[in-house]
Amino acid sequence: MEALKAYRSWSFLSLFIVILFWVSSVHVEYAGARNISVGGSEGWRYGYNYSDWISKAGKIYVNDVLVFKYSIPTSSSLPHNVLLLKDKSSYKKCNVSGGIKLADPTQGIGEGFAFKLKKVTNYYFACGVGNGKHCDVGLMKFGIKPVVKKGC
Incomplete structure (x- = not known):
C-alpha cells in the first residue's frame, strides 16, 4: 500500500x-513577440515607400505581429486594403489578381488590422486598390522573410 x-x-x-x-x-x-506598426507613424498610406521602411525596420521574427493602420475611406480620402501576394513575381509587377485579401478598407481603422508571422517564409504584402495602382504607383508594398529568434 x-x-x-x-x-x-x-x-x-x-x-x-x-x-x-x-x-x-x-x-x-x-x-519576445512584438507588435510592429507597418510604416511606423506614417501608417498604411498611399505614397509612402514601404520597401524602404521595411529595409530599415531591423530584424522581423517569427511570431511578430504586423499591424496595418489606415483611415476609414471618405469622399476626400483613398480607401486601402491589405493583400498577401502569392509570390515574388506578383510582388515585383504589383499583380494583385491572385492575392489573398487579408483586410478590407474598414479593418485598418482604430487599432488596425493585425497579421501574425507564423513561419519562416517569404511574405509579400500590398494594397490591391485600383487593380494594383496603390501597389505600383503608390508604393504600398513590401516583402519580408521573418527569422527565428535565437535563444527562445
Missing part, C-alpha cells in the same frame, strides 16, 4: 513538472 502511495505521489509530481515545463516553454516562445 505504501508503494502505491509513493507511486501516485511520484506520478503527480512528474505530471506537475511536465506541465510546468510546457507552460514555461510556451510563455518563452511568445514572450
